[in-house]
Amino acid sequence: MRVVDFHVHLPLRDAGGDPRGALGLLLREMGEASVYAAVAIAIEASPAVIRRHVSPSKLKRAVEPLAYDWKTLSHPSLYGALVNPERSLEDHLRLIERHLAPSEAVVEAAAASGGRVLAVASYCRLSTPEEYVERLERLRRAGPLIGVKIYPTFHFIRPDHESLEPIYDYMESEGLVLIVHTGCDPGLWELPAFCTYATPRYLEPVARRHRDLVIVAAHMGSYSYLFPGIYFADALRAARGHDNIYLDTSATTLHQVKLALSKVGHEKLLYGSDYPYFSGLHMKDILEAYLEFRVPERVKAAILHENAERILSTLGVRLKPAEGPPEV
Ligand SMILES: [Zn+2]
Incomplete structure (x- = not known):
């Protein structure tokens, strides 16, 4: 079975911050799992933006209702x-810093991947929409950039916020995919007070305003340690009601995938592993569960590669055939 992984990250930290080294690790994982193409998503967060929105006292107020x-x-x-919101906030900022993967690094790696890795940039709240569009143009000249991801959690922005409109207009006219993190996020972003913007409900107005924009709700609104499946129902409704909203399966359970199959249909699901964010497991292990998944082969094929290939080809992206060893 051909496999396209629509949700991975560049393991920059494991490669000491070197994009080429990280690409080597990613291609090795892909080779072992027989994944022929992957969409690598950048992660950018600004401590200044986070501090602007989260103070120690706000953090304490957010966690207190859950103290028992x-x-x-x-x-x-x-x-x-x-017990110590000041320290917890500082620790969390350091933790986030360790997981950043700047868009430039991801595009550099994708450009050197021989067509096997496609890059998705991270939205950045620090620039104006116009500056961000200029940055996207520079990134597209540097390598195969196919979209932008917004993390409503630590970017503190509702995906339907009007300030994003110039970016969406550009993406829609240029055929770039919008991926939005939905559900909670690890650490302090588990707190409902900090993840309410990350419900797929806010993708619906965007999908209506931009009918040609392909939108992917990552994690099907489900990721949460405290409240697993927190916005899952919202994700199903959004995908069912809008032709251009898709769901990716990363960090979800097969049970949820099965429910999504029955509620929204197999045309709307994209396989994603969330590599390297699954402790102790390899890309191969995650994929194996899907290969053994008891659903008809045509459904499996749709989730594992056909939907991704169809979306990418309508956006003018051609994937390299699966044959041959990975090129490093
Ligand atoms: Zn992810």
Whole structure:
């Protein structure tokens, strides 16, 4: 079975910050899992933006209603927010910094991948929409950039915010995909107060205003440690009601995938592993579960490669055939 992984990240940290080294690690994983193409998504966050929106006292207020939940007490970041919000915030900012993958690094790696890795830039709240569009143009000249991802959690922006309109107009006319992180995010971003912008509900007005913009709700609105499946129902409704909203399966369970199949149909699901964010597992392990998934082969093929290939080809992106060893 041909496989396109629509949601991976560049393992920059494991490669000491070197994009080419990280590409080598990613291609090795892809080779072992027989994944022939992957969409590598950048992660950018600004401590200044986060500090502007989260103060220690706000953090304390956000965690206090959950103080009697054992899940809160057993979660190091959330417990930390309860007993020492100042320190917890600083620790969290450091944690985020370790996981950043700048768009330029991801595009550099994709450009050197021989067509096997496609890059998705990260939205950045620090620039004006016009500056960001200029940056996207520079990135597109540097390598195979196919889209932009917004993290409503730590970018603190609702995906339907009007300030994003110039970016969406540009993306729609240029055939770039919009990926939006939906659900909660690890650490302090588990707190409902900080993840309410990340419901797929806010993708619906965007999908209506930009009918030619392909929108992917990453994680099907489900990712959450405290409240698993937090916005799953919203994701199903958004994908069912809008031709241009898709769901990616990264960080979800096969049970949820099965439900999504019955509620929105197999044409709307894209396989994603979220590599390297699954501790102790390899890309191959995640994929194996899908290969053994008890659904008809045509459904499996749709999720694992056909939908991705169809979307990419309508956007003018041609994937390299699966044959041959990975090029490093
Ligand atoms: Zn991810």
